Amino acid sequence: MIEITKAGYHGIQLPQFNIGFDYSGSRAEHVFISHAHADHMPRNRNVDVFCTENTYKLMQKRGYKGNATVLKFGETLELPTSKVTLYPAGHILGSAMVYVETDEGSVLYTGDYRTPPSPASEGFECPDSVDHFITEATFSLPIYRWAGHDELTDEVTGFAKHTLEEGYTPVFLAYNLGKAQEVMHMLSSLDHPIQIHGAGYKLCEVYEEAGIELGNYESYDRETCEGKILVTTNSALNNGFASNVKKKRLAYCSGWAARESSRTQLTVDKLIPLSDHLDFFELIELCKKLEPTRVHITHTPNANVVQHYLDELGIASRFLDLETETDD
Template identity: 75%
Template structure:
């Protein structure tokens, strides 16, 4: 089974004429894992396969191609392989792609999270995997996430206490996925949320999928004070809510676990909420699957992961693809 890079973020199975998360003439069958920009086809008119929710989100982000949508567990067959999507738990619509063929089977994760984000369709695995292509964004032992219950409590407490003290709480989170997860966690507070316009246009897809985002509206500079605000770090740096003098910022990202974040970021709270799995979840999953070979992508620290896999007698290969920036 040949497994190769296809550009700065794509993967190609040349023997099967299949590609993952890229645009190219080198494969007739391209499977898109989710709607983050570095996994969408660079050619926004490329014909691809994806889940229905990924298709809806991609359309709102500029995709205008002809997508074939596949539900989770609904296989499609080419002349060389049988392909099935499994829920990845990363963002709404995110899918792992399982390819079965005479050459063996391959599981491509895209970006994934287990336990899954509560604002997704969940997380499931096929039973037997020969070749495992996994991202390893948080590939050092310093990255170990708290439980979703603990993180939800931390987010709700920050919002509640900030409001009670007369300040406006601002959560810094990527517009697609993280923002909606934070809103879902805040929904039980029943306090009006204002979200950055780029994130607001994506929320309807989540609501259509049955994800509770609470009471929310698009950001309005004139009325945002006293609301719960959800936006991005770049928007804050460009004047978002700059008229609100009494505000407190919470940075929601897996990168919040880095000690350097405490000095590099001017925020009031660091909350290590990631839409990727942590280091130990990655190692345990590889042990559970016990594949013939693991292909590691999207990490600056492949040697650490490979060391742990070597100790479990699991062969591994590093495919040097650029690390995910959406977190």
């Protein structure tokens, strides 16, 4: 029997195999980091970890000082009591799911993931089956069903073009790592100058090195930003980003844009339900495909809803309540 435990307030452990997932403590010899969002990086920026090359590069840009053993997707690492393989998670660049094979059975830890994958990532792949499936369920209600990538790209580019044609500056509100670069990738076909918030700008180099087209972009400059396509976070906007630009229109890019309440809670001109997580129906379908003995649900406000649907499929599940930060 495989023991799967919460590691305090941050990360998950397989104690009998000395493995930690997105873990910040000292009780796991082998720590695997799924991706470079803050709530998955180690709190101790000097610990040694295993991760993909692009996750390592992005973590370094975000203050990580430790050593990383870089693993390629599909490369199997032989540990004393297990074998570990990373699969592309489709969430952001470098994001990986961690597949552990042991004599007691197999475990797939997803971190955050998206299927179909973000076009600004390495894609999505997973094993054919697994015994224990540790999955996030950020969008855990049936109201969350995403449009296809082409339709979302049309929404993003259409908003930018129409806004510019009417003499306004388009501003896309998106998380600095992952979502911002996906939006820029969508906008690259317009060949219009883009300015991105400085915190996101420093991460773009890693995307370009990976061959992700981000268009004609530069770091945000308050004096020259008017008339450019701007990409920033909601918090930066509230702190004065482009406050000198009087004629601007705002597009909020997030899975949370699908909520009806967002229309009244947010003062924006356009809601675009663009998520870097999978939607509710994709989650249920993947559980059906993998046929796990048990699903361990994390990062969700509605675990009971997911469990209800899994119960109807005859799939056992439980909720692992982990600390999270909003990155969508």
